[in-house]
Amino acid sequence: MDFCDPEAIRSAMRPDTKVVYCETATNPDLKIIDIEMVSRIVHEINPGVMFMVDNTFTSPYLVQPLKLGADIVVHSATKYLNGHGDVIAGAIITKKELIEKIIPCGLKYMTGCAIGPFDSFLITRGLKTLDIRMDRHCANAMKVARFLEGHPAVRRVCYPGLESHPQHELAKREYQHGGFGGIMSFELKCGRERAAEFANGLKLCTLAVSLGDAITLIEHPASMTHNTYTIEALAEIGISESLLRLSVGLEDPDDLIADLKAELDKIEVE
Numbered sequence: 001m002d003f004c005d006p007e008a009i010r011s012a013m014r015p016d017t018k019v020v021y022c023e024t025a026t027n028p029d030l031k032i033i034d035i036e037m038v039s040r041i042v043h044e045i046n047p048g049v050m051f052m053v054d055n056t057f058t059s060p061y062l063v064q065p066l067k068l069g070a071d072i073v074v075h076s077a078t079k080y081l082n083g084h085g086d087v088i089a090g091a092i093i094t095k096k097e098l099i100e101k102i103i104p105c106g107l108k109y110m111t112g113c114a115i116g117p118f119d120s121f122l123i124t125r126g127l128k129t130l131d132i133r134m135d136r137h138c139a140n141a142m143k144v145a146r147f148l149e150g151h152p153a154v155r156r157v158c159y160p161g162l163e164s165h166p167q168h169e170l171a172k173r174e175y176q177h178g179g180f181g182g183i184m185s186f187e188l189k190c191g192r193e194r195a196a197e198f199a200n201g202l203k204l205c206t207l208a209v210s211l212g213d214a215i216t217l218i219e220h221p222a223s224m225t226h227n228t229y230t231i232e233a234l235a236e237i238g239i240s241e242s243l244l245r246l247s248v249g250l251e252d253p254d255d256l257i258a259d260l261k262a263e264l265d266k267i268e269v270e
């Protein structure tokens with residue numbers, strides 16, 4: 001369902017709907033969800049429905065869905081919260097009464113265990129630099145996005161910080177601290193195999209499906225995260241076979257640009 005379309009949300013609601021669930025930004029095409037708008041529509045229809053937002057892509061530094069009307073926020077702490085790609089963990093944020101219900105039933109029976117002490121330590125340590133890291137992720141991503149947008153081998157760049165992003169104005173309103181996150185996707189002017197070869201050729205960017213790491217990670221949705229989709233299904237959701245998703249890290253942005261440029265310059269534009 002398209003969370004950017006108010007009518008689609010209204011018609012998807014059923015009398016017995018209990019939870020409405022979306023992400024702050026869609027993966028990998030970076031559509032920004034207007035959380036305030038979705039919350040208003042959902043709660044107008046049924047104030048008892050839980051509106052749950054996965055805020056992993058933006059982190060609480062950039063977007064705070066509870067303030068925008070969400071009831072529950074979930075995070076993969078594996079990503080920006082820990083920030084160093086060395087922990088697998090998650091977090092649920094909501095009001096006390098609800099957490100007290102979730103812990104004994106949801107957590108105990110669904111995830112089965114408590115987080116380990118060393119993993120907890122790594123996350124609390126990582127959180128101390130969340131704001132500094134996010135500012136750098138955002139600044140680096142903005143530079144990289146502008147570079148990619150200007151390269152002849154790149155068909156389009158999808159990054160909410162660019163004026164060319166269809167929801168740039170919404171992102172400016174919803175995101176705080178003047179940043180637009182560290183994640184972008186871009187389409188190359190080549191086919192599937194050549195796009196995968198490009199990603200494999202990079203030296204500084206690491207090929208991996210995760211994101212929110214201190215180092216830059218790149219992935220090829222058609223062959224990695226979305227490889228269970230047929231080509232037709234990918235096209236239907238707007239994912240081209242030459243699309244790549246980049247999670248920009250904390251490196252010197254000029255080094256990242258040099259790495260990307262070296263491989264982009266090798267592509268013979270079709």
Ligand SMILES: *Cc1c(COP(=O)(O)O)cnc(C)c1O
Binds near residue numbers: 079090
């Ligand atoms: C990675 C990710 C998850 C899954 O989290 P894990 O910590 O890898 O289990 C869920 N939602 C989003 C948006 C993610 O990026």
